[in-house]
Amino acid sequence: MATGKLVVQRLSDTIVHELERRILDGALKPGDRLPPERELCVELGVSRPSLREAIQKLVSKGMLFSRQGGGTYVTDQLDAGFTDPWHNMLAQHPKLQDDLLEFRGMLEKEAARLAARRATDADRQRIGEAYARVDALFAQGTSTAVLAQQVKADLAFHQAVAEAAHNAMIGHLTASLLKVINDHIDRNLRHLRRNEEDWGRLREQHRAVWEAIRDADPAAAVRAVEGHIAFVHESMKARALHEEREHRARGVGGDTEG
CATH class of the missing domain: 1.20.120.530 (GntR ligand-binding domain-like)
Known part of the structure; x- marks a missing residue:
């Protein structure tokens, strides 16, 4: 009988999926600034390290970018x-x-x-x-x-x-x-x-x-x-x-x- 370990998705990947869904649905539009980290953590019920990891993944994928002077924004790459x-x-x-x-x-x-x-x-x-x-x-x-x-x-x-x-x-x-x-x-x-x-x-x-x-x-x-x-x-x-x-x-x- 084959056995195997369940693959548990990292919390940061779950956050990535949620933010991507918001971008695709139009809740987050090109040029929109993400809410402050503290607000977004409370809204999603996650820790700051997990949120920051998710944001970095989306930046690497070209979905988000940071502007000089602060803030993370939705790209218009799409x-x-x-x-x-x-x-x-x-x-x-x-x-x-x-x-x-x-x-x-x-x-x-x-x-x-x-x-x-x-x-x-x-x-x-x-x-x-x-x-x-x-x-x-x-x-x-x-x-x-x-x-x-x-x-x-x-x-x-x-x-x-x-x-x-x-x-x-x-x-x-x-x-x-x-x-x-x-x-x-x-x-x-x-x-x-x-x-x-x-x-x-x-x-x-x-x-x-x-x-x-x-x-x-x-x-x-x-x-x-x-x-x-x-x-x-x-x-x-x-x-x-x-x-x-x-x-x-x-x-x-x-x-x-x-």
Whole structure:
């Protein structure tokens, strides 16, 4: 009869597993600072030596890093490998924007569908607050002074939906994707602000996504995202045409002056 000793997991490995779970779930986000050692030890019910050993293991794995001046932070390594090359590729190959938007649509439709099914009361509260913020900022109109806040609030709303899907890959891929398209959202909002009707349609689309998730209606959530992505695609084409005309106009003006 075969016998063997039970393998007992080191406490530090258990702590590593818990902190990794929090990072994957989005409870600890890239750039977040870990709570002070004393607080984290009390929360996890562990000793400082075990916690420090776990943190060192996560630093070695590239999940955490220390900053000069104190503090341990969650790395953005999970996102960096995706975002860095795509920023350059999109700048050099504008036609990739259609592929990017198609991928965004696939990802956001599934995120909204799952969020409508899986969102907890806490998730719905976060999404509701994110929606209220983006709508309040959009209600301020087209002042250039609030554009940066509007872009940030728009991104935060979409990320809140992604996190409510309770799928680690969707949450992290959405965070990476939103970093890639940050500049495009900025440019699109600048273009849409030219037309009050388009601006109003954009606000209605955010509300439709929020209400579908609030009402736990996956089919409505998918339809709302489909409508939003179709509108974004339409506005991107209109923006490209407008920019091309402006470029031509400047070229003609330059030739005349020369």
